[in-house]
Amino acid sequence: MDLSRPPGQWGRWEYKKQLVFFDPSLEEYGPSYALMRTEKLQKWLEDNDLEIVWLIDGEKQMFSSGVGQFFGRLVYSGLFKYENGKPVGNVWCDREDPRD
Numbered sequence: 001m002d003l004s005r006p007p008g009q010w011g012r013w014e015y016k017k018q019l020v021f022f023d024p025s026l027e028e029y030g031p032s033y034a035l036m037r038t039e040k041l042q043k044w045l046e047d048n049d050l051e052i053v054w055l056i057d058g059e060k061q062m063f064s065s066g067v068g069q070f071f072g073r074l075v076y077s078g079l080f081k082y083e084n085g086k087p088v089g090n091v092w093c094d095r096e097d098p099r100d
Contacts, residue, residue: 001044015040054080054087072097 003013003020011026012019020040025032045051056078062071073096080089 001040052082054078054089056080056091070098 001015001020003015005013011023013021018037020037022035023032024030024035056076058076060074060076062073063069064071074093075096076091076093078089078091080087082088
């Protein structure tokens, strides 16, 4: 994308002096975010015949609050891509019972 970081400015990336990427948490209190000018990213993706995909994976384990008895876990996964200006995809879950 031919981005450069201005000297001494962590979390900022520019293209020809125009701010393209910014993480505001490096300059003020709050969560870390990747804020980006989408038109620059979309042009770069199109020029290079690429697309962004998100793979999401995780699990939740279920226990009782008293003795810590294990009741199973929920495993979830997802696959998304950017289409017509928004993420599109699916999430699926598998419940694993400790008796199985």
